[in-house]
Amino acid sequence: MARFTKSRVEQASSVSTSPVLTVVAAPSGPISHSPLPRPAPNMAERYDRLAALTIRVPDAAVGRLAIRDAARLRCMLPELAHKTEVSRTRAVARFIALEAITHGGQVAPRAAFKRQAVDRYIGQVGLSSERGLRELRTVLYETGRLLHPREYPAARVLPAPRFKREPAATAEQVRYWQSLVGGVPTALGQQLQTLLDLCLGVGARPSDLRHLRGRDIQQIPVRGTGQVTAVTLPNLSGGSRVIPVFDPAIARRLRLRAAYVGPEHLLLTGGLVGERNLANRTSERLKRHGYETVSCSALRGRWILTLSDSVPAALLMQLADLVDIRVLADQRDRLRRYDLAEAAVLTSEVRY
Numbered sequence: 001m002a003r004f005t006k007s008r009v010e011q012a013s014s015v016s017t018s019p020v021l022t023v024v025a026a027p028s029g030p031i032s033h034s035p036l037p038r039p040a041p042n043m044a045e046r047y048d049r050l051a052a053l054t055i056r057v058p059d060a061a062v063g064r065l066a067i068r069d070a071a072r073l074r075c076m077l078p079e080l081a082h083k084t085e086v087s088r089t090r091a092v093a094r095f096i097a098l099e100a101i102t103h104g105g106q107v108a109p110r111a112a113f114k115r116q117a118v119d120r121y122i123g124q125v126g127l128s129s130e131r132g133l134r135e136l137r138t139v140l141y142e143t144g145r146l147l148h149p150r151e152y153p154a155a156r157v158l159p160a161p162r163f164k165r166e167p168a169a170t171a172e173q174v175r176y177w178q179s180l181v182g183g184v185p186t187a188l189g190q191q192l193q194t195l196l197d198l199c200l201g202v203g204a205r206p207s208d209l210r211h212l213r214g215r216d217i218q219q220i221p222v223r224g225t226g227q228v229t230a231v232t233l234p235n236l237s238g239g240s241r242v243i244p245v246f247d248p249a250i251a252r253r254l255r256l257r258a259a260y261v262g263p264e265h266l267l268l269t270g271g272l273v274g275e276r277n278l279a280n281r282t283s284e285r286l287k288r289h290g291y292e293t294v295s296c297s298a299l300r301g302r303w304i305l306t307l308s309d310s311v312p313a314a315l316l317m318q319l320a321d322l323v324d325i326r327v328l329a330d331q332r333d334r335l336r337r338y339d340l341a342e343a344a345v346l347t348s349e350v351r352y
Contacts, residue, residue, distance in 0.1 A: 035068075036109060039075040047075050049082075050089045057097045065107040066097035073109065073143050081277075088139050095121055095140060113144040115151040165330050168301030174200065177294050180286065188285050192294065194257050194266055195282055199299035201250035202231045202243040203307075203320050206279040206296040212266045217258035220244075229255055235321050243319050301327065309336050 039047045050071035057063045070093035074085060098121070099112035118140050127133045145152040169177075177196055181189045198204040198212065216232045220242070228244050229251035235241055245251040257266060267278050283293035300320075304327055307316050313325060320327075328335060338346070 035065075036072045039072055043075040046079060046085075047071050050074055050085060053086060053089055053093070055090055055093050055097060057094075057101065059101065059105070062097050062100050062105060062107060063093070066093040066100065069093070069096055069107065069109045073146060076146050077142065091136060091139050092143050110147050113140075113147045115144065115148065118144055165327055166295060166297045166301065168305045168331060168334065169200075169295065169298035170302075173298065174302065176292070177299075180291055184286070184289055184291070188282070188289075190257075191267055191282055192286070193253065195279060195294065195296065196299065197250045197253050197257075198231070198266070199296045200303055201245045201247055201254065202233065203300045203303040204231075204233060204296070205300060206277055208233050209267050209278045209296075210265070213263055214258040214261040214266060215263055216266075217254050219255070233321070236323075241319065241321060301331070304328070305331065305334060 051068050053067055053071070055063050055067060057066075067089070070089045073092060074089045079085065080088075095118070096107065096109050096112050099117060100107040122133065122137055122140065125136065127136060141152050145154075174196075177192070181193045181196075183189075184192065195209065198209065204212070211234055212231075218230055218232070219227045220230045222228045222244075230242050230244050231254065232240050232242050245254060267282075279294070279296040287293055304316070304320050304322075307319065308328055311319070316322070317325065
């Protein structure tokens with residue numbers, strides 16, 4: 001069956017900047033569709049954002065179906081910055097649409113992502129730079145690997161060197177960041193206070209911040225304790241964990257913030273939906289006002305060290321979503337030292 005040639009594809013500058021791919025030929029037959037399964041419920045918001053994108057192709061119906069399939073494929077991969085998500089979804093959708101138009105309107109991503117078709121497309125699309133070509137190959141191979149894992153080489157991952165994590169925040173650093181809340185514009189101060197409370201109160205990671213909404217902060221009845229303020233955070237491996245807030249002042253502020261924002265994001269302001277790293281945006285605004293930037297990792301480290309003084313290692317790993325305790329080994333000089341009497345008391349109830 002005939003394939004397209006270079007003259008049928010509009011020259012694009014790169015994967016990330018080329019907004020459209022225009023195909024001269026129109027579908028020769030009716031549109032049919034071999035859809036992919038819908039994303040999991042926890043990906044609904046991400047899918048809706050990506051499925052609302054558009055591309056310009058001769059047949060709008062083909063374009064819409066291609067975008068939907070590209071959005072579903074994108075939701076099978078780790079989430080990246082919003083701009084990157086948009087450019088990669090559009091790159092995949094343009095490829096699916098072009099294959100559909102070339103083959104008479106059959107929108108079939110599984111068939112389109114055969115390795116031979118992808119390599120032919122990469123060779124003929126005519127990107128203007130070697131970097132753009134590498135980016136396009138990375139995007140299409142990454143997506144093709146989802147549908148045909150045996151046809152694509154495994155992604156090349158170099159072993160990461162062992163490095164020490166950022167040290168936990170000191171008491172002086174915490175006091176400094178807390179002192180900034182009242183000295184910056186009101187909106188920035190509210191955002192900074194919420195960021196401090198989430199990282200120092202429940203050990204939120206920077207990546208957690210873009211997901212948190214008012215409903216993730218709840219009052220939970222606990223027998224013998226009464227009402228406990230708890231925050232639900234996502235785990236790295238999927239699922240979630242519920243973390244009690246042990247500091248009464250932080251718990252009160254988080255409850256007030258949750259009541260104020262309702263179902264909306266706890267930190268998002270100015271329409272930054274999908275922003276990958278809200279901690280960086282807050283730090284950038286602080287820097288523009290002449291202040292030192294805030295470190296979520298250092299605050300989370302402080303929370304972990306504080307917990308390590310009082311809770312068993314198993315509970316610490318559960319609450320902090322840790323896969324190992326290297327975070328403590330890297331800062332062993334800051335851990336509490338127990339004498340023999342304390343060790344004897346703490347181990348007196350241990351039973352095999």
